[in-house]
Amino acid sequence: MTKTMNAPAIPERKPPMKVRVIRLIKYIPIFILLVFFAFLLLAPLIWMCLGAFKSDPEVLSFPPRYFPVANHFSENWANVLKQVNYLEMTVNTVIYAIGTTIPALFINALAGYAFARFRFRGKNVLFLLFLATMMIPFQVIMVPLYLEVYYIGWLNSFWGLIIPKIASAYWVFLCRSAFEGLPKDLEDAARIDGLHEFGIFTRIMLPLVIPTMITVTLLSINNCWNDLLWPMIMASKSSMRTLSNGLAIFIGNRTDNYSLAFTAAAVSMLPMLILYLFGQKYFVAGQATSGIKG
């Protein structure tokens, strides 16, 4: 642990033992504070996951029992499936997340690339237009957007769910700053070789910004997966419900149905947890570069 207190980067002589001990002692209160926060964060989540394995009497026992005596998960899960169409909601959510993310990647990267690499008339005006859309909160346009989708005839359809969510100035700016960092010689060389502009984009430039593409993919999937407001407005038909929307309706105010609440909440967390474990670096990068969302 003494290692953690070394100064950054600069190669430094190892400080004498006494100094290291003092540093360690000074670190103890900080460490306790950090552990306390970590505990506050993890305790509810762990307790909820454990709850998914308990039977109803166990959940109700007082004083509370921390660990399940026997594994009741399959019963609880069967109970969830009986009351909630979990599979259908999962499929809907996957369609919403993937259906939005794939075109979003392509369209927003394309626009970001154009802003980063081309000079053209009206660039500033267009740039301001994109910037302006970032300032418009979804909550302010949700009613007109609903009416618009209603008049197009897309209510309760994946078209209505997905298409308004594809373009995002946030992704455009993320892609733009990634493309800006690439050397100019690359495209000149490709042009001399006779590659057309779209080919330069897909074959030369896009592969060079893969980390940013992964960031956009993960954040976009996460956004759709957790999106509550738009699916609630759009998908009133029960067969169109996504996980967020469906669980909010079915469990929202019925947490007294304990096994349902514990199990559904625990299971609903899993996919994003796995996504986070594998892509933590990218999630953090996406938030750190701009931190607009939240």
Add this chain to the structure above:
Amino acid sequence: MTAVTVKKRKKSRSFERRLEKTAYAFIAPAAILLIIFCIVPMVASFYISTQKMGVDLSKAEFVGLDNYTKSLSDRRFIQSILVSLRYTAIEVPLQMVIGVVLSALLAKNTFLNKLFRGIYFLPVVASAVTVGVTWQLVMHSNIGIFTYWLKLMGVADPNWLNNTSTALYVVVFVAIWKTFGISAIILVSAIQNIPDSLFEAAAIDGAGKVRQFFSVTLPSVMPSFWFLLMTRIIGSLQMFDIVYTMTGGGPSRSTTTMVVYIYDQAFNSMNKTGYATAMSEFLFLFIMLITIVMYTIMNKTSD
């Protein structure tokens, strides 16, 4: 300008024109979608806010600014504004203090710090529904583990989520719980972008760790700090999902924020689409005001 360069210019002009067309083509899909699904609704909202209507535009009736004046005398709307303001006034300062302190403690890339950052960021990826249901259970009067622990510490259970004087505080706590990881990460990356030479210079001048924090770290992260503050305030004013999944706006409207009320009026009431839109313009006004004020402050401080 020599003749050669002029010739080159002419030749490259057609090439540049071609590039220009390509640029427009590349931007077009995103621009068209944003215009249709963001700019048009924004512009339309001003029109809709002057109508008395449900979803049927042909039955809409022009009422001028009636929706606006009506909303200002709507006690429930005023109450929702006050709830939103109170929520923001509690959430944002706490969130910023926690963010600043944790980022200062976690800025170095050691194994433990990375681990803590990883943990703190975890609820950010969880959905509001998961978080809402989890916390309803955690604070539950009969089975909640936190309720039980608080009792052990001598804090009597006021029925946290069903008590008008505590529900909003629980919601604030959960909102911070879910998002302080973002604040910490943004400030950590701001601190990591400070050149080491600044710290070295301060150390040579005899500044200790605490002094370095106040004279080097804080001034250097100010732009990120103001930016974060702005996004936090705006985000708090737009609060919807955690409230909706945890309390549904209750008990007796004590957690009904502006967006929860607007949503309720727009989608759970008949013929109030125009009215709800007028109320959302107030939200827009608030957010614009904050953006302008914060940008002014940011420009002043960066000079």
